[in-house]
Amino acid sequence: MISVVVGGATGKLGSLVCRLVSEQEDMKLSGAIVSEGSANIGREILPGVRCIGADRLSEAVKDADVYVDLTSPSAIVKTLPAARRKGLNYVIGTTGIPKEVMETFEKNIAADGSGAVVTPNFSVGVNVFFKTCESLAAALKDYDIEIIETHHNQKKDAPSGTAKKAAELIAANSCKTEYLYGREGEVGARGNEICIHSVRAGDVVGEHTVIFAGNKERIELTHRAHSREAFAEGAVAAIRWIANKNSGKIHTMYEVLGL
């Protein structure tokens, strides 16, 4: 039985992951974490599972196999160190993680004999979209690249982690090295940059479009998530894949999905 603790258990994604974990025959939801002082502390989110504050996270992961983080960029600065334990494996879906937090996490994983799946997007479709971005970028090296991401009006970070990852993969497969975030004023003619635009509107689950534009033609590649279940199902696959992995490394959804 894989014992799972979820940080961000009452969130839009975390609550779905908690439910799906509890429905798996080989998994048990053994901890549901919310912020210290949250009004959700003590709330029974599933039969027999009550939310506890992040100040009790290290106690909650003592006997766990996997810690899943679905919180926020400011929360994960505290939750990751609190969830540190030798041999514990991790699934991290939180986006906008500060670079230095990830660097420390990577060193700790190696030192602790742990393992982690870290991804800005758990969905099968987005990971195939990432693969497609890589091959389009390699084939259309001198085309202009614009990325447009649209999310619900409650999203805390911008650009989305998915848009940033798509930009990184495109840069690695083309001759582009500069990023630009929107445009304003007398910006002049376009350069060779990858430009990312963030739209926040209503209850949009998550949409990403990459435009590859030449002078006589363009390709527009779009992924639209219809339901957060697409992310939650990928998170459960990642939990199963990383449990007992203890590789000392950080892994991607490509490995989980065999892409």
Ligand SMILES: NC(=O)C1=CN([C@@H]2O[C@H](COP(=O)(O)OP(=O)(O)OC[C@H]3O[C@@H](n4cnc5c(N)ncnc54)[C@H](OP(=O)(O)O)[C@@H]3O)[C@@H](O)[C@H]2O)C=CC1
């Ligand atoms: N990788 C992927 O496929 C996806 C990733 N995401 C990412 O997942 C994260 C969560 O998204 P979403 O569910 O929409 O966010 P929500 O704002 O809906 O949920 C955030 C959750 O985190 C909890 N929380 C907030 N602060 C802390 C803290 N300091 N310590 C512990 N828990 C805390 C909240 O509980 P409370 O308020 O009670 O404290 C709540 O349960 C974001 O970074 C988002 O970008 C989202 C979708 C897909």
Ligand SMILES: O=C(O)C1=N[C@H](C(=O)O)C[C@H](O)C1
């Ligand atoms: O916050 C969200 O909602 C989402 N965040 C992820 C991101 O930042 O890429 C993935 C998804 O599109 C939904």
